[in-house]
Amino acid sequence: MLRRGSGFATLSAAYARGDGFVPTVAESRGPADRPAPYEQASGAIRAVVAVDATTEVQANLAAFTDRRERGTAFTANRSEGADASVRIVGRGRWGFSALGYVQTRGFASEFAAVNAARTTATQTLDQYNTPATGTGARIEIVPPVGAGVDLRLGADWRRTEGRTQERYTFVNAAPTRRRVAGGMTRTYGAFADASAETGALTLTLGGCVDRWRIADGFLRETPIAPGAALTDLAFPHRTGTEWTGRAGVAVSPVSAVTLRGSAYRGWRLPTLNELYRPFRAGADATAANADHLDLADVVVLSTNHAGRLLHSWFVSSADVLFRAFFVRRTPTSRPSRSSGSDGQRVSHFRPRFWGIPRPQIGRAHAEL
Numbered sequence: 001m002l003r004r005g006s007g008f009a010t011l012s013a014a015y016a017r018g019d020g021f022v023p024t025v026a027e028s029r030g031p032a033d034r035p036a037p038y039e040q041a042s043g044a045i046r047a048v049v050a051v052d053a054t055t056e057v058q059a060n061l062a063a064f065t066d067r068r069e070r071g072t073a074f075t076a077n078r079s080e081g082a083d084a085s086v087r088i089v090g091r092g093r094w095g096f097s098a099l100g101y102v103q104t105r106g107f108a109s110e111f112a113a114v115n116a117a118r119t120t121a122t123q124t125l126d127q128y129n130t131p132a133t134g135t136g137a138r139i140e141i142v143p144p145v146g147a148g149v150d151l152r153l154g155a156d157w158r159r160t161e162g163r164t165q166e167r168y169t170f171v172n173a174a175p176t177r178r179r180v181a182g183g184m185t186r187t188y189g190a191f192a193d194a195s196a197e198t199g200a201l202t203l204t205l206g207g208c209v210d211r212w213r214i215a216d217g218f219l220r221e222t223p224i225a226p227g228a229a230l231t232d233l234a235f236p237h238r239t240g241t242e243w244t245g246r247a248g249v250a251v252s253p254v255s256a257v258t259l260r261g262s263a264y265r266g267w268r269l270p271t272l273n274e275l276y277r278p279f280r281a282g283a284d285a286t287a288a289n290a291d292h293l294d295l296a297d298v299v300v301l302s303t304n305h306a307g308r309l310l311h312s313w314f315v316s317s318a319d320v321l322f323r324a325f326f327v328r329r330t331p332t333s334r335p336s337r338s339s340g341s342d343g344q345r346v347s348h349f350r351p352r353f354w355g356i357p358r359p360q361i362g363r364a365h366a367e368l
Contacts, residue, residue, distance in 0.1 A: 030118025
């Protein structure tokens with residue numbers, strides 16, 4: 001660490017490697033199995049500079065690389081990335097923070113099929129380059145609203161773009177087709193969060209409204225040899241508005257016991273992988289479904305109770321209602337295939353889970 005005045009800078013680095021172990025259990029191994037080695041490295045720089053008595057600038061830069069395989073030929077993995085951010089923080093009567101960041105990621109992976117006797121491994125897919133970039137910004141202010149009350153107001157913006165590049169359908173150890181798929185998502189919104197504490201009662205309330213956009217989606221599959229495209233799809237842009245909210249209450253009738261309850265709603269966009277990338281597992285194929293994969297809408301209504309008596313007794317209940325989003329695989333029909341199955345990603349809404357309180361002595365615990 002380097003210090004100068006009220007500012008400082010730090011530098012860190014890490015490196016590790018190993019010969020690995022054979023990931024297949026001993027009784028099932030064959031000549032195709034081998035140890036899975038790895039090698040990884042990372043580094044980070046952080047600097048903080050004081051602008052005045054109540055304001056400082058924070059800068060961060062980090063990068064990593066990771067290489068490994070999964071215990072047979074044609075199963076190498078490579079991951080690498082870098083993050084950079086700048087944040088301005090004010091701690092005066094009106095608190096504030098402003099953040100800007102960028103993240104880059106690269107990924108490559110090979111896949112193999114191993115015969116039943118585990119004597120040979122044959123390459124089935126080469127996901128040779130999967131770049132992605134995320135950028136974002138956030139601003140927040142904390143106005144002085146009085147003792148016992150905390151209020152935060154702000155806005156944020158996020159953008160993600162990426163694509164997958166793959167070689168597949170190997171014949172005589174050589175790929176015959178190439179796939180490129182990807183797109184972009186963007187979200188921007190405004191939020192507010194407040195809490196108030198009055199004696200034994202604490203109230204919290206927060207919410208966010210986001211405008212989202214999914215755009216530039218495409219899927220192209222072409223033969224490596226000269227020839228017409230097998231698939232050439234450009235997906236329509238989609239936009240919408242969603243909200244997130246949370247309300248909570250905590251009551252302490254006596255100093256050793258606290259009762260809590262909350263209700264909240266959240267959501268997320270489908271990932272670019274979920275929207276645009278088809279994949280295969282063995283003989284089973286799953287198609288992307290960008291036209292009909294809905295928003296990942298997660299709604300949770302929960303009532304949780306927790307107590308502490310003489311620092312040794314806890315009771316906790318599970319969520320009483322949980323409605324969630326899942327991406328599931330739905331079978332489709334393709335008579336030309338002699339084996340395996342075909343499916344497609346679709347949205348699956350409103351599964352319900354009910355929890356029952358499960359008291360335990362010691363640490364609070366609950367299960368659905």
